[in-house]
Amino acid sequence: MTLVLGAIADDFTGATDLANNLVRAGMRTVQVIGVPNDGVTLDDVDAVVVALKSRTCPVTEAVSDSSAALTWLQAQGARQIFFKYCSTFDSTDEGNIGPVADALLDRLGSEQTVMVPAFPINGRTVYQGHLFVGNRLLNDSGMEKHPLNPMTDADLVRVLSRQTPYPVGLLSRPVLAGGFEATHQRLQSLRDEGVRHVICDTLDEHDLETLAAAVVEYPLVTGGSGLGQALPSEYRRLGWLADVDEPGKLVPSSGAALVVSGSCSRMTLAQVDHFLADHAGFGLDPLALTENDEQLEKALAFARERLFGSDGSAEPVLLYASAAPEKVEKAQEQLGVTEAGAVVERALSWLSKVLVEEGVGRLVVAGGETSGAVVSALGIRELRIGEQIDPGVPWTQAPISGRDAPLSLALKSGNFGDIDFFSRAFEVLP
Numbered sequence: 205m206t207l208v209l210g211a212i213a214d215d216f217t218g219a220t221d222l223a224n225n226l227v228r229a230g231m232r233t234v235q236v237i238g239v240p241n242d243g244v245t246l247d248d249v250d251a252v253v254v255a256l257k258s259r260t261c262p263v264t265e266a267v268s269d270s271s272a273a274l275t276w277l278q279a280q281g282a283r284q285i286f287f288k289y290c291s292t293f294d295s296t297d298e299g300n301i302g303p304v305a306d307a308l309l310d311r312l313g314s315e316q317t318v319m320v321p322a323f324p325i326n327g328r329t330v331y332q333g334h335l336f337v338g339n340r341l342l343n344d345s346g347m348e349k350h351p352l353n354p355m356t357d358a359d360l361v362r363v364l365s366r367q368t369p370y371p372v373g374l375l376s377r378p379v380l381a382g383g384f385e386a387t388h389q390r391l392q393s394l395r396d397e398g399v400r401h402v403i404c405d406t407l408d409e410h411d412l413e414t415l416a417a418a419v420v421e422y423p424l425v426t427g428g429s430g431l432g433q434a435l436p437s438e439y440r441r442l443g444w445l446a447d448v449d450e451p452g453k454l455v456p457s458s459g460a461a462l463v464v465s466g467s468c469s470r471m472t473l474a475q476v477d478h479f480l481a482d483h484a485g486f487g488l489d490p491l492a493l494t495e496n497d498e499q500l501e502k503a504l505a506f507a508r509e510r511l512f513g514s515d516g517s518a519e520p521v522l523l524y525a526s527a528a529p530e531k532v533e534k535a536q537e538q539l540g541v542t543e544a545g546a547v548v549e550r551a552l553s554w555l556s557k558v559l560v561e562e563g564v565g566r567l568v569v570a571g572g573e574t575s576g577a578v579v580s581a582l583g584i585r586e587l588r589i590g591e592q593i594d595p596g597v598p599w600t601q602a603p604i605s606g607r608d609a610p611l612s613l614a615l616k617s618g619n620f621g622d623i624d625f626f627s628r629a630f631e632v633l634p
């Protein structure tokens with residue numbers, strides 16, 4: 205069998221989220237970090253997800269990194285390309301969703317793609333082009349306060365129209381409810397009208413199935429991991445995908461248990477509070493971090509003492525910069541948005557690297573950008589997907605040089621996971 209799906213994910217937690225859904229739907233999936241420059245063995249692999257850090261970087265960089273990923277995936281023979289972005293459509297008026305999708309369409313010589321951010325099991329739905337998080341519109345969900353890409357408009361046709369010079373259309377729920385034929389015809393007529401990007405309403409798994417059936421032969425599809433959950437059965441129907449056993453199990457984990465969090469999303473803030481109620485944690489402040497190394501050293505000493513307790517009293521520790529919007533704004537006013545984020549990412553990734561070298565073997569990271577920074581600092585190139593902790597967040601494993609057993613790693617998207625995620629994650633792990 206040849207490679208069926210090649211995915212380009214704009215952040216690391218998003219990549220893992222998609223890989224998780226593909227694995228759960230029966231595809232043998234490999235997640236690679238960045239475009240591989242040497243041999244990755246893709247025998248017996250149905251899907252590859254290339255994790256980029258292109259969500260908030262400058263547009264030109266996002267476009268060139270995504271194009272490089274496409275070139276590599278095409279060389280591997282991928283039949284369909286999936287551009288994975290956030291289920292909350294994280295982007296700004298400059299991009300990067302529109303410009304990357306346009307560049308990929310150009311390269312693939314394709315006239316149209318669909319935009320399917322919905323992930324119903326995690327409460328992300330789209331109706332009349334408006335994105336909901338649970339029962340709130342996107343712009344009233346906490347995402348309007350996102351440190352890097354505040355989402356202040358829930359109308360995705362309008363949002364995307366600011367990012368692309370091409371026409372953006374809507375495939376609405378009433379049409380979708382008419383099933384495959386009605387959906388197929390609407391996409392066709394939008395294409396005849398020159399509509400390049402189609403925002404797709406989606407309320408539930410059944411809508412995802414209808415969409416997957418209608419777009420399975422599109423060279424490029426785009427969206428959240430919900431569509432990734434629905435596509436594999438269509439690949440199977442076309443004979444592109446053989447039936448395979450359930451995804452492989454990870455090897456038993458070992459080593460101390462650390463959580464690092466740079467996510468300031470509403471759910472992460474609640475998870476941090478919940479964990480701190482009966483676990484140890486150390487909060488980092490970007491302003492203090494820029495002054496000198498004192499806070500960093502204190503955080504390291506705090507973590508070492510509890511993680512590796514010499515008297516056998518080892519316990520999980522949380523290191524976090526996660527903070528409420530007022531605090532984030534204050535740091536951003538003084539340091540600038542990019543520098544405030546970068547200071548935190550540097551601190552958390554350095555702490556993770558040192559502590560993994562010293563014996564952390566189970567690591568949970570909260571936040572997509574934060575995960576990107578941590579995974580890069582650890583020099584990880586490839587992840588195997590394992591047990592799911594909560595929808596969208598599996599345990600993964602990666603070899604680490606100097607460590608006999610692989611590192612067990614969970615990359616949690618900001619708003620994913622139940623309130624007790626940080627402590628329960630370690631219970632799920634074999």
Ligand SMILES: Nc1ncnc2c1ncn2[C@@H]1O[C@H](COP(=O)(O)OP(=O)(O)OP(=O)(O)O)[C@@H](O)[C@H]1O
Pocket residue numbers: 215217218350351352466467468469472489490525526527531532533535536544545546547548549570571572573574575616617618619
């Ligand atoms: N106290 C803080 N002040 C300013 N910026 C912060 C602070 N804490 C974290 N940050 C930055 O905020 C950004 C959070 O983005 P990140 O992608 O990690 O989380 P998220 O958006 O919640 O996750 P996801 O993208 O998976 O939904 C990071 O760049 C992080 O460094």
Ligand SMILES: O=C(O)[C@@H](O)C(=O)CO
Pocket residue numbers: 215217218219221222289290291292323428429572596617618
């Ligand atoms: O789609 C989502 O919400 C997540 O996979 C994600 O991309 C968060 O960074």
